[in-house]
Ligand code: ADP
């Protein structure tokens with residue numbers, strides 16, 4: 001089995017993240033954890049790229065719909081539809097508009113538990129209920145209600161792969177193998193080597 005330090009995850013700074021001038025802030029969060037940037041580029045995505053991205057995982061539709069419905073029910077409110085797939089179809093259309101509205105920055109971050117730790121730092125899908133200290137919780141205000149009433153996607157600054165299999169499908173969707181770079185940085189020795197040697201000479 002590959003060492004956990006080789007785990008990779010896809011992060012996209014969404015159009016609102018670029019407009020809010022939060023690129024540096026977002027990169028800093030993952031970088032200071034000890035993760036390593038393996039790929040980065042700026043582009044304006046096409047609708048096909050966005051639809052393809054969100055439909056890579058056959059379960060995504062069911063999950064995104066169920067999450068929205070659950071969030072309404074938690075607040076004793078009625079969701080726009082009780083059918084998760086119907087909700088998801090709406091979300092895909094809204095995401096195509098949102099994610100193609102301007103430039104985004106796609107990145108691959110690498111390191112132990114990269115997928116899980118990037119999600120932890122990024123926070124939950126809905127900024128309103130995302131945890132304190134997370135990027136989505138600290139830097140933006142959106143909610144399911146606001147997004148639904150304006151018929152738009154939730155603006156939450158970032159995409160981050162939700163699981164290792166999702167990351168493994170998403171990275172090649174955005175980057176050719178040549179664009180993802182294998183290299184070393186010195187602090188990896190301190191993070192990962194079984195023995196810390198050579199500090200005192
Ligand atoms: P995450 O980005 O946290 O993994 P999902 O994969 O469930 O979330 O959804 C993808 C993106 O779709 C979200 O980040 C958000 O921008 C948007 N979104 C999700 N659910 C809704 C919804 N019910 N209404 C509007 N936009 C949504």
Ligand code: MG
Pocket residue numbers: 160161162
């Ligand atoms: Mg997701």
